[in-house]
Amino acid sequence: MSVYTPVPQSSLASWLEQFELGPLLSFRGIAGGIENTNYFVTTTAGEFVLTLFEHHAADEVEQFVALANHLGMANRRHPQLSLPVPAPVSNRDGQWLFCLEHKPAILCPRLAGEHVELPTASHTCQAAAALAQLHLAAADLKVQRPNARGLDWWITMAGTLTAALDDSDMALLRDEIEQQRLIHSDWLALPHGWIHGDLFHDNVLFENTAAGPKLGAILDLYNACQDAWIFDLAIVANDWCCDVDGHWDETLLTALLDGYQSVRPFTMSEQNLWPMALRAAALRFWLSRILTRQLQAAQLTSADGQMAISKDPNEYRNKLCHRRQSAIRQITPTGGQPDATR
Numbered sequence: 267m268s269v270y271t272p273v274p275q276s277s278l279a280s281w282l283e284q285f286e287l288g289p290l291l292s293f294r295g296i297a298g299g300i301e302n303t304n305y306f307v308t309t310t311a312g313e314f315v316l317t318l319f320e321h322h323a324a325d326e327v328e329q330f331v332a333l334a335n336h337l338g339m340a341n342r343r344h345p346q347l348s349l350p351v352p353a354p355v356s357n358r359d360g361q362w363l364f365c366l367e368h369k370p371a372i373l374c375p376r377l378a379g380e381h382v383e384l385p386t387a388s389h390t391c392q393a394a395a396a397l398a399q400l401h402l403a404a405a406d407l408k409v410q411r412p413n414a415r416g417l418d419w420w421i422t423m424a425g426t427l428t429a430a431l432d433d434s435d436m437a438l439l440r441d442e443i444e445q446q447r448l449i450h451s452d453w454l455a456l457p458h459g460w461i462h463g464d465l466f467h468d469n470v471l472f473e474n475t476a477a478g479p480k481l482g483a484i485l486d487l488y489n490a491c492q493d494a495w496i497f498d499l500a501i502v503a504n505d506w507c508c509d510v511d512g513h514w515d516e517t518l519l520t521a522l523l524d525g526y527q528s529v530r531p532f533t534m535s536e537q538n539l540w541p542m543a544l545r546a547a548a549l550r551f552w553l554s555r556i557l558t559r560q561l562q563a564a565q566l567t568s569a570d571g572q573m574a575i576s577k578d579p580n581e582y583r584n585k586l587c588h589r590r591q592s593a594i595r596q597i598t599p600t601g602g603q604p605d606a607t608r
């Protein structure tokens with residue numbers, strides 16, 4: 267499980283004394299995370315999630331939390347929105363960012379809902395609509411955070427992988443980066459803003475209601491940054507709407523595109539660059555999964571690592587190959603909005 271930093275019960279109990287949350291009743295590590303250490307924590311005041319950031323400095327955490335607070339406020343101000351994002355709880359002094367076991371740490375309310383293993387059209391449509399709402403609601407947030415896993419990072423990563431990849435994967439990687447480089451000025455002209463950056467289906471919770479599934483939580487804003495909005499939707503498409511080899515589920519893809527465009531229709535330039543956005547999104551997670559594997563292997567050989575969930579990088583290589591080979595369907599039958607209206 268992905269608990270990299272153990273927190274002893276006595277440390278947690280005394281740390282919790284600074285909040286108005288009553289005493290610790292129970293806690294347990296959360297197996298599902300990849301990057302950070304997470305615990306479910308129960309006190310007499312309710313259920314919370316403790317996150318210890320394994321790879322982020324305190325100032326980066328402040329940026330994510332600024333985004334979470336901004337979205338949370340938009341959600342409260344506009345009840346028609348569906349942006350349930352967890353924002354941290356403050357202690358008696360108003361402090362919400364802490365150092366626990368030498369790591370930046372926050373405590374958030376546990377939001378309602380469960381993970382969905384096999385999203386349906388309803389799940390996918392709601393997630394896509396929420397993503398478009400997130401894009402619009404974050405547009406007036408002043409905090410800046412460029413994408414640290416964009417083109418420059420792909421080029422740097424490729425330079426480190428000559429020994430790790432075979433010749434055909436290396437050729438694929440180099441060619442894809444070159445093709446992305448060629449359209450980069452068009453990419454920069456796309457509608458941009460804050461993106462979630464990692465809205466995989468394991469980062470969304472749904473509640474079961476009498477009226478059907480209802481989006482309960484949007485989690486893990488820790489890859490949030492500024493980039494092209496359709497790149498964010500392409501990340502969702504590649505995870506929610508196809509099999510591990512990249513073959514589309516047309517029903518889910520239609521639900522995704524309809525859900526997003528019910529809130530924010532595409533511009534012409536977004537429609538044109540959608541195929542390249544799908545490829546860019548596949549490339550980004552192929553590379554980050556390779557890096558995660560390498561870091562986890564290094565941790566285990568240094569003997570201080572614990573069992574961690576590691577996702578298969580080749581899934582995203584295969585999706586990239588599929589996106590390069592297949593004819594990509596048009597986003598809208600009637601064409602996108604002129605870019606001037608964005």
Ligand SMILES: Nc1ncnc2c1ncn2[C@@H]1O[C@H](COP(=O)(O)OP(=O)(O)O)[C@@H](O)[C@H]1O
Pocket residue numbers: 268296298299300301302303304315352374375376377378468469483485486487488
């Ligand atoms: N506020 C929350 N409410 C409910 N569950 C949460 C909350 N935060 C995290 N979780 C649970 O913890 C899991 C891991 O959290 P996540 O932020 O995705 O970690 P990581 O960054 O390590 O991938 C989530 O998939 C979810 O099951």
Ligand SMILES: N[C@@H](CCOP(=O)(O)O)C(=O)O
Pocket residue numbers: 300301464466489551554555558577
């Ligand atoms: N959801 C991602 C993991 C998160 O991305 P990272 O860049 O923070 O490692 C995946 O499934 O690969």
